[in-house]
Amino acid sequence: MIVAFGTYDVARHPRAGVLVAGLRARGYTVTELNRPLGFSTAERVRMLREPWRLPLLLVRLLACWALLVRDDVAHRRAHGSPDALLVGYLGHFDVVLARLLHPRTTVVLDHLVFAADTATDRGAAGLRVTLLRGLDRLAVACADVVVLDTAEHRDMLSLLAPSRGRRGVVVPVGAPDAWFADTPGPDGGTPWRAVSDGAAPAGPAPLRVVFFGLFTPLQGATVVAAALADALPRSRDPGAGRPVEAALVGHGQDHAAVRAVLDGVPGVTWLDWVEPADLPALVAGHDVCLGIFSDTPKGLRVVPNKVFQGLAAGCVVVTSDTPPQRRLLADHVELVPPADPAALARRLLDLADPARLAAARARAAAARAQVRPGAVVGPLHAALAARGVRP
Structure with missing residues (x-):
């Protein structure tokens, strides 16, 4: 059993839904513990460019995390520990919570975007980019499998955290x-x-x-x-x-x-x-x-x-x-x-x-x-099977 976990929002960012649908098409049982944060990518980047807005992000994130912790406890009581956790897109913070809650479980992070790279592309520079690069390193350090969408991004992972490069798996974005x-x-x-x-x-x-x-x-x-x-x-x-x-x-x-x-x-x-x-x-x-x-x-x-x-x-x-x-x-x-x-x-x-x-x-x-979802998740299916996580 796999638990899709985090504050992702499939209405705004369909990537998490594609991975869930693809794993189900491959025969996995996937349960979603999802409390959408409610901010778009543009709104998140704006907060990073305007730091005085960050308290709103923190308050919303902590409220969602409180619900996720409650959901996770209830799910474990009913079904036991999952075989793996899939942390959805924009899960740079969520993956830390996932690792704290499940220190011995395989954690998969869908690292579709690098925070520092996205902020740079939208005009940020200096200390903010440095801090976001640190956030990227923290996120991938918490994951056992890092899902990326292109070979170029897998190369970026190797540059960002050389010890984590071999954990990268390329899964095309696909369509819902x-x-x-x-x-x-x-x-x-x-x-x-x-x-x-x-x-x-x-x-x-x-x-x-x-x-x-x-x-x-x-x-x-x-x-x-x-x-x-x-x-x-x-x-x-x-x-x-x-x-x-x-x-x-x-x-x-x-x-x-x-x-x-x-x-x-x-x-x-x-x-x-x-x-x-x-x-x-x-x-x-x-x-x-x-x-x-x-x-x-x-x-x-x-x-x-x-x-x-x-x-x-x-x-x-x-x-x-x-x-x-x-x-x-x-x-x-x-x-x-x-x-x-x-x-x-x-x-x-x-x-x-x-x-x-x-x-x-x-x-x-x-x-x-x-x-289609079932086709694009083939490399992730292989990576999970290599860790003993099978349908």
């Missing part, structure tokens, strides 16, 4: 089961379709493109904006053929800059918020899902949620040509150079051709099976 459903749109039949700020010209149905996220430097939101500002007007020129429309979903650090670039560009829809439960159907109603496009150090090391989610939803995925994305999905996604809006614009205009879109869609569909 909900993203694989063929969900009809709000009219009960055709998929969801945005109504753009500028009316599409009469003629062929437009190529529908979606970008969703927190508009961070990692995602390259400003690169997306420049590409759309180039591609959308050109797609509407006489003789260009099929027009391109784009929906941009979310809000965050670079949102204002993106809106400024796309001000007045026809065919753009803005959605500041979509409920997580509604997002899979929204994405599935588009032809193309955009991934990440930055050339920041972190942007070159990750394969983001949206790449897996877009594939699961049945979209063609266009994303940056980086080593981890090429290594994992080169045959199934459309790769363009990082930080190159002209290349992204050209690829979108190419995909407006129905034949090219159909070929790209077939390549993408072939990847759906390998991004």
